[in-house]
Amino acid sequence: MLYRRAGAQSPALRDRSVVVPPAPRHAVIPHCKATETGSSKSAPAPPKPPKPGPVGASVPVTVGQAPDGKKVVSVTPPPQYTATPYTAGRVSSASLDEEEDVLPLRNLRKHLKPMDSPFVVDNNRGGGFVGDRDRVRLHTVEYESQESAGAFCADGIATFGDEDVCLVLPEWAIRCGPRKTIYADPTQVSAAVVTCGGLCPGLNDVIQNIVYTLRDYGVPEDNILGIKYGLRGFYERDEKPITLTSEMVDGVHLKGGTMLGTSRGGANIKEIVRRIDLWGLNMVFVIGGNGGNAAAHAIAEECEASGVVCSVVGVPKSIDNDILLVDRCFGFETAVEEAQRALLAAKVEASSAHHGIGLVKLMGRQSGFIAMQASMASGVVDVCLIPEIQFDLQKLNEYVAKVIERKGHCVVCLAEGAGQNVVKGASKGGTDASGNPILADIGPIVKDSLKDYLKGNCDIKYIDPTYMIRAIPTTTNDRVYCKVLGQGAVHGAFAGYTDITVGLVNTHYVYMPIQTIIQAPRRVNPTGRRWNRLVSAIGQPNFS
Ligand SMILES: Nc1ncnc2c1ncn2[C@@H]1O[C@H](COP(=O)(O)OP(=O)(O)O)[C@@H](O)[C@H]1O
Numbered sequence: 001m002l003y004r005r006a007g008a009q010s011p012a013l014r015d016r017s018v019v020v021p022p023a024p025r026h027a028v029i030p031h032c033k034a035t036e037t038g039s040s041k042s043a044p045a046p047p048k049p050p051k052p053g054p055v056g057a058s059v060p061v062t063v064g065q066a067p068d069g070k071k072v073v074s075v076t077p078p079p080q081y082t083a084t085p086y087t088a089g090r091v092s093s094a095s096l097d098e099e100e101d102v103l104p105l106r107n108l109r110k111h112l113k114p115m116d117s118p119f120v121v122d123n124n125r126g127g128g129f130v131g132d133r134d135r136v137r138l139h140t141v142e143y144e145s146q147e148s149a150g151a152f153c154a155d156g157i158a159t160f161g162d163e164d165v166c167l168v169l170p171e172w173a174i175r176c177g178p179r180k181t182i183y184a185d186p187t188q189v190s191a192a193v194v195t196c197g198g199l200c201p202g203l204n205d206v207i208q209n210i211v212y213t214l215r216d217y218g219v220p221e222d223n224i225l226g227i228k229y230g231l232r233g234f235y236e237r238d239e240k241p242i243t244l245t246s247e248m249v250d251g252v253h254l255k256g257g258t259m260l261g262t263s264r265g266g267a268n269i270k271e272i273v274r275r276i277d278l279w280g281l282n283m284v285f286v287i288g289g290n291g292g293n294a295a296a297h298a299i300a301e302e303c304e305a306s307g308v309v310c311s312v313v314g315v316p317k318s319i320d321n322d323i324l325l326v327d328r329c330f331g332f333e334t335a336v337e338e339a340q341r342a343l344l345a346a347k348v349e350a351s352s353a354h355h356g357i358g359l360v361k362l363m364g365r366q367s368g369f370i371a372m373q374a375s376m377a378s379g380v381v382d383v384c385l386i387p388e389i390q391f392d393l394q395k396l397n398e399y400v401a402k403v404i405e406r407k408g409h410c411v412v413c414l415a416e417g418a419g420q421n422v423v424k425g426a427s428k429g430g431t432d433a434s435g436n437p438i439l440a441d442i443g444p445i446v447k448d449s450l451k452d453y454l455k456g457n458c459d460i461k462y463i464d465p466t467y468m469i470r471a472i473p474t475t476t477n478d479r480v481y482c483k484v485l486g487q488g489a490v491h492g493a494f495a496g497y498t499d500i501t502v503g504l505v506n507t508h509y510v511y512m513p514i515q516t517i518i519q520a521p522r523r524v525n526p527t528g529r530r531w532n533r534l535v536s537a538i539g540q541p542n543f544s
């Protein structure tokens with residue numbers, strides 16, 4: 001099902017067109033500010049401590065001393081609920097056959113035999129299981145009115161061609177994780193793992209954790225295949241699949257790139273499904289971006305059409321962070337960390353030169369998340385240019401000149417897809433093997449334009465760290481994230497799902513139908529809070 005609707009009206013507002021704030025479910029307690037003891041007549045009365053709740057009473061605590069020597073106390077409101085162990089989480093009251101507002105997942109269960117998970121005996125090592133009907137809320141914010149930031153398109157904006165559309169999502173997504181009932185006998189499972197598209201930190205981590213989790217379920221070591229150099233590795237004669245053993249994947253997370261190799265293009269879906277059938281694969285894991293997930297969806301469709309029972313699971317990979325709904329893609333955080341290092345270097349170069357300009361190009365073909373986030377994180381950027389917002393070269397030049405006049409130097413961060421309006425003619429056009437547009441190189445164009453405008457009276461250091469950023473291993477948070485994604489992908493396959501992808505949404509791990517996330521690339525919202533925060537922080541004017 002394509003949860004998608006053209007037009008700018010927020011689905012949240014459509015569904016709740018007159019937004020009446022719901023009655024609060026819990027009493028709202030005013031926040032108690034630190035107050036001075038010993039009131040003077042003119043001083044406002046200290047806020048009354050709230051009525052004691054069921055547990056304990058409010059206790060004034062001395063937190064410091066005012067300049068006049070008076071004690072400053074803080075009154076902590078008492079907890080309004082009783083903490084009892086083991087009662088967290090609301091249990092659904094919906095009956096099993098009730099129609100639910102959930103992102104629907106395809107499954108192969110009617111073709112498969114259910115059995116107990118091998119972890120039932122020890123209750124998944126004490127960690128418990130995820131219920132099939134455990135859900136994660138997709139709409140986490142209730143807006144006061146249409147004017148509230150973000151209310152206009154609450155579920156997220158996607159761009160189709162030149163048109164911005166609001167996504168329409170149901171209330172819930174199915175929770176990711178291990179099930180008590182599984183739909184594949186681990187001893188009979190044959191699985192394949194493939195990586196496709198551009199590199200991204202974390203590919204090896206995900207491969208490793210898919211292998212470890214399959215082994216953990218009891219899948220024989222010889223039954224896990226690694227497909228070489230992307231999807232074409234399924235059927236190209238010169239690159240046979242390899243057997244992925246635990247030993248082979250040991251330590252691979254410490255290296256960048258992908259131990260399997262990757263490629264663009266060459267996704268002959270019929271040939272791939274022929275191999276899946278021939279090799280008796282019943283689980284295929286595709287680690288890829290919008291393209292790779294589109295391929296995974298096409299493989300699932302073709303499996304169904306040709307009667308091949310195989311669970312196809314995507315793991316969304318995008319260094320550009322351009323996957324719809326997913327809080328962040330694996331590798332993105334690592335990329336931002338590395339990208340801001342380049343920006344810091346640009347600052348050092350620029351500020352050490354007379355009329356220095358540090359110009360850094362970062363990846364981001366159609367989504368400027370890396371440039372935006374790295375600019376924000378670095379705290380040294382004066383201008384950030386992203387694909388989502390067109391700019392006028394003349395206005396940019398004038399502004400950079402002003403910054404140099406004011407502070408002696410300027411740092412500009414440029415996403416590779418920015419300014420495609422100004423490079424017209426410089427672009428050869430066309431697409432790469434996967435159908436992605438080939439862009440003109442905006443970096444040298446901006447560099448030359450600044451040089452011309454400033455009549456050479458500047459010292460420009462142009463830094464292009466793009467491939468260096470992509471090639472590094474994950475930093476710790478991404479490493480952990482990749483583990484959960486790898487495990488989640490395998491749990492999803494054992495649960496009998498197919499045509500799904502796994503990701504972090506609103507801070508919880510969920511399964512989503514692949515079709516939902518591949519409708520369009522996720523892009524920075526130029527009127528959204530994140531972009532607004534950056535331009536406010538760096539004082540960037542509009543260059544369009
Ligand atoms: N719509 C599609 N249907 C089937 N396969 C696709 C589709 N789009 C891309 N692919 C294939 O998916 C693989 C990865 O796509 P690509 O765009 O290169 O990278 P990414 O997965 O990072 O977006 C390529 O082999 C490509 O041919």
Ligand SMILES: O=P(O)(O)OC[C@H]1O[C@](O)(COP(=O)(O)O)[C@@H](O)[C@@H]1O
Binds near residue numbers: 199
């Ligand atoms: O030179 P390559 O390997 O085609 O990759 C360049 C592209 O790959 C990316 O890093 C990631 O793109 P994908 O998500 O399509 O793999 C883009 O930012 C960049 O435009």
